[in-house]
Amino acid sequence: MTGTPLWQTWVFACSVLIIVGASFVFQPDLTTQLLMLVPSVAILGLPHGAFDLPIAKSLWPLNGWRGHARFVLLYIGLAVLLICIWIVFPGPALFAFLIYSGVHFSGDWEDTSGTLRWTGGIATVGAPALFHREEVASIFAYLAPEPTANFAATLLALSGAGALAFSVALIAYQPSLRTRAAVEQGVLWIAAACLAPLVYFIVYFCTLHSVRHFTDAITFIEHKRQATRVAVGLSIVTILASFIGFAIMQKLGADDLKKSVLQIVFIGLAALTVPHMILIDRFQRKLKDRQ
Ligand SMILES: CC1=C(/C=C/C(C)=C/C=C/C(C)=C/C=O)C(C)(C)CCC1
Numbered sequence: 001m002t003g004t005p006l007w008q009t010w011v012f013a014c015s016v017l018i019i020v021g022a023s024f025v026f027q028p029d030l031t032t033q034l035l036m037l038v039p040s041v042a043i044l045g046l047p048h049g050a051f052d053l054p055i056a057k058s059l060w061p062l063n064g065w066r067g068h069a070r071f072v073l074l075y076i077g078l079a080v081l082l083i084c085i086w087i088v089f090p091g092p093a094l095f096a097f098l099i100y101s102g103v104h105f106s107g108d109w110e111d112t113s114g115t116l117r118w119t120g121g122i123a124t125v126g127a128p129a130l131f132h133r134e135e136v137a138s139i140f141a142y143l144a145p146e147p148t149a150n151f152a153a154t155l156l157a158l159s160g161a162g163a164l165a166f167s168v169a170l171i172a173y174q175p176s177l178r179t180r181a182a183v184e185q186g187v188l189w190i191a192a193a194c195l196a197p198l199v200y201f202i203v204y205f206c207t208l209h210s211v212r213h214f215t216d217a218i219t220f221i222e223h224k225r226q227a228t229r230v231a232v233g234l235s236i237v238t239i240l241a242s243f244i245g246f247a248i249m250q251k252l253g254a255d256d257l258k259k260s261v262l263q264i265v266f267i268g269l270a271a272l273t274v275p276h277m278i279l280i281d282r283f284q285r286k287l288k289d290r291q
């Protein structure tokens with residue numbers, strides 16, 4: 001976005017530096033990565049989704065409680081529909097989710113040249129697959145049949161390689177592209193290379209994507225206090241629910257249960273992010289029209 005504050009780049013770069021430093025002494029296994037993922041996304045990631053209702057209000061007139069209820073029902077209904085679609089067609093659903101996520105994340109570099117915007121979008125999902133293809137494939141295998149999961153991870157790795165080569169060439173030959181976006185994407189690649197895929201995702205999602213969305217949303221929505229209270233409340237409920245869920249999971253120690261909890265976390269996240277992505281993309285278009 002035009003006038004994106006520079007402190008956001010610093011927050012991201014410093015977070016990556018600290019986490020990469022910490023990863024030399026502590027390399028978490030998948031269960032620990034999940035234990036880190038849920039509260040981090042709840043504390044730093046979800047608030048950007050919790051602003052969706054006020055954002056919707058700035059886009060459409062949601063009159064009275066009926067208007068609000070209609071929006072919430074549509075939002076949750078769409079998420080439930082997507083969970084059903086995922087259960088019936090897990091393979092195509094995973095592909096659609098990855099493509100839509102890349103498009104959504106490319107919005108983080110909306111104020112930059114078209115090409116760097118797209119290399120950034122592809123890098124967000126392709127970079128971890130390029131360096132840790134096997135690990136990404138095994139996470140995807142919780143979400144879709146194994147051959148599809150493998151294929152998706154390989155395709156992501158190839159797209160990541162393409163995006164990396166293309167952006168390096170672009171930045172080398174076009175000095176005008178040596179912008180803040182180029183620095184952020186460089187940091188993103190370092191994070192993806194050095195960190196486990198989920199840890200990389202936590203750092204990118206929480207300290208760049210979410211911070212950027214959150215700052216834009218808070219600038220434009222009305223009733224900031226009320227919206228912030230809803231966002232904090234939602235995060236607290238999610239944190240409590242996830243801790244209780246994990247405590248039960250650890251106690252029971254059942255392998256199948258662990259798998260189903262993983263599926264609930266990822267498919268639930270995927271389903272909730274689709275109505276969020278549609279809304280945010282509309283919101284970003286509106287912001288662009290205003291400028
Ligand atoms: C599961 C998974 C990945 C993809 C996550 C995605 C695609 C998340 C999208 C979230 C969205 C779109 C949030 C919107 O605000 C990675 C990074 C490849 C690493 C391996 C595990």
Ligand SMILES: [Fe+2]
Pocket residue numbers: 048104209213276277280
């Ligand atoms: Fe988002």
